[in-house]
Amino acid sequence: MNRNRVLALLAMLALALTLNTVVAQDAEGPTLRYFSWEPAQTDTFERxxxxxxxxxxDGGYTVDLESLGTPDYFERISALAAADDLPDVFGVGSGTIDEWAEAGLLLDITEYIERDxxxxxxxxxxxxxxxxxxxxxxxxxxxxxxxxxxxxxWYNMDAFDAAGLEYPSEEGWTWDEFLAAAEALTIDENEDGLIDQxxxxxxxxxxxxxxxxxxxNxxxxxxxxxxxxxxxxxAIEALEFLASLVLEHEVAPPPSEFEGLRMQDVVPLGxxxxxxxxxxxxxxxxxQHAANPDAAFRFAAAPIPRGPQWEADTIFAWADMFGIAADTEYPDEAWHLVNCITGPTRTLEYQFAGKIPVYRPTAEDEAWLELDQLPPNKQFLLDWANNPSQASFTPSWGExxxxTNGEGLEGQFWAVQEGDITLAQALEALDESANEVLSRVFPEE
Known part of the structure; x- marks a missing residue:
């Protein structure tokens, strides 16, 4: 075999190997990057x-999962956007969608929604x-x-039982009824001047x-x-009432008293x-209940108490969402993924506990009620969602x-609870700082 023929055969073999590699890559499909806060916060990476x-x-692609809890998640998205490195599909909060859409980070998916x-x-x-x-x-x-x-x-049923109190009514409590229960549930067990519960x-x-x-209210x-x-x-009346629970009635501690504990662990710890x-x-x-089954912590849910100006139950409600990066190379595959993880494929075992699925057949399935688990009244979560809702979300809401920074209204009201400033001083400071942010977003006002 002469040298030229050998070289030709080697070239043909190399081309064949290259074509086989391309075909294999195409058969596998693209790899999508998926970023959400949920798995990190609920310890559900594998699921x-x-x-x-x-x-x-089903869609002919693979998915790389990354997760980071909030609020760090939102800072990470900002950094990825600045580096032009957004994931193909990522979680979008009701407090960020306007800002991210206006900044051109999100793909317009109207066509997909209207079609499918x-x-x-x-x-x-x-x-x-x-x-x-x-x-x-x-x-x-x-x-x-x-x-x-x-x-x-949320309330601890065992604490109510120990105090001989009826559970909060699902028909609604007034602030006075709530305060009376809170006073009865504030306990110094050994009368040493330190509140145990x-x-x-x-x-x-x-x-x-x-x-x-x-x-x-x-x-x-x-x-x-x-x-x-x-x-x-x-609104001011409601903030005054909340501050009074700490500063006047002493049925709630200043936040610094439990510094070092996760806020969501205070009630389960008794x-x-x-x-x-x-x-x-x-x-x-x-x-928490599973980790400490002998602890006196059976929990249930009830309506947020009604203030003196109450006219009809109005809930603070919003939606958690998924968006697609505006510059994704794979918009069709990304939409397939979004549609798949929000519809019937996300069956009960893949749900995020407590959150109500937007896909009605899952939410309305009796299995979603999980009657063998706490809380015993999970149906209430579904019923409560049927009330009219309000929300405070705007562009730059986090600021x-x-x-995102622990300042703003959150930080000012924290200072009120600690007794460092009055509510009037907090509101005066917020009138300047919060509206400085909002005037950047809505300069025409």
């Missing part, structure tokens, strides 16, 4: 990756989809909701623990156009009997609200 693998096998979701829209709760638009109320869709989130009053626990001025009280912290921080009289926060806390409470 979530299993779901992603199912979706990828509108024909079966009766299978989805419709309200959360309005939060996925920008600009609101009828702009394009820039995200797809997967769960309804709202805040409730508080009736209530509130961490700083956290959004999920504050706004619900304001809305249940027919108040708001924003003006009618949601462009300025302008708490009305009813240090307080009641706590307002999101429905997602169910997952943490179950984990003026203090979610």
């Amino acid at each position: 979530e990756q299993e779901l992603l693998d199912i979706c990828g096998a 979701i509108v024909p079966i829209q009766d299978q989805y709760f419709s309200g959360p989809f309005e939060l996925a638009r920008f600009p609101k109320p009828d702009g394009p869709y820039y995200a797809f909701p997967y769960a309804v989130i709202h805040t409730v009053l 508080y009736g209530f626990w509130m961490w700083r001025g956290r959004y999920a623990q504050t706004e619900g009280w304001i809305y249940q 027919n108040g708001d912290i924003l003006n009618d156009s949601s462009t300025r921080f302008a708490p009305d009289e009813n 240090l307080a009997a009641m706590f307002v926060d999101g429905n997602w806390q169910m997952d943490n409470f179950r984990a 003026w609200r203090g979610y």
Whole structure:
């Protein structure tokens, strides 16, 4: 065999190997990057990756999962956006969608939704989809909701039993009824001057623990156009009541008293009997109960108490969503993934405990109620979600609200709870600082 023929055969062999490699890569499909806060916060990496693998096998792609808890997650997204390195699919909060859509980070998915979701829209709760638009109320869709989130009053049933108290009514408590229970549940067991169990626990001025009280007093912290921080009289009354629980009635501790503890662990540890926060806390409470089955901590949920100005139950509610990077190389595959992980493929075993699936057949399936697990009244979480809702989200919400930096309204109200400043001083400072942020977003006001 002459030298030229050998070289030709080697060239043909190299070409064949190259073609085989390309075909194999095409057969595997692209690799999508998926970034969410959920697995990190709920310790469900393996379960979530299993779901992603199912979706990828159906859609002809693979998925790399990355997760980071909030609020660090949002700072990480900002850094990735600055580096032009956004994941293909990532979690979007109701407090960030407007800002991210306006900045051009999110793909307009209206066409996909109209093609695949509108024909079966009766299978989805419709309200959360309005939060996925920008600009609101009828702009394009820039995200797809997967769960309804709202805040409730969580309480320790064993603490109520020990005090001989009836459980909070699902028909609604007044502030006076709540305060009477909180006083009875605040206990100094050995009369040493140190409280062993508080009736209530509130961490700083956290959004999920504050706004619900304001809305249940027919108040708001924003003006009618949601462009300025302008708490009305009813909102101020609610903030005064919350501050009084620490400073006057002493049924709740200043946040610094439990410094070093995770806020969500105070009630399971028996240090307080009641706590307002999101429905997602169910997952943490179950984990705490499982880890300490002999502890006196059986938990349930109830409505946030009604203030003197209450007219109708109004809940603090929002949606957790998934978005697609505007510059993704694989928009069709990314949409397939989003559609897959928000619909019937995300069956009960892949749900995030406590959060209400936007896909109605899953949420309305009796199996979702998990009657053999705590809380015994999980149906209440679904019923509570049917009430009218309000929210305080705006562009740059994390900055003026203090979610991302611990300052803003959260930090100011924390200082009030510690007795460092008065509520009037906090509101005066916020009128300047919060509205400085909002005036950058809405300069026309």
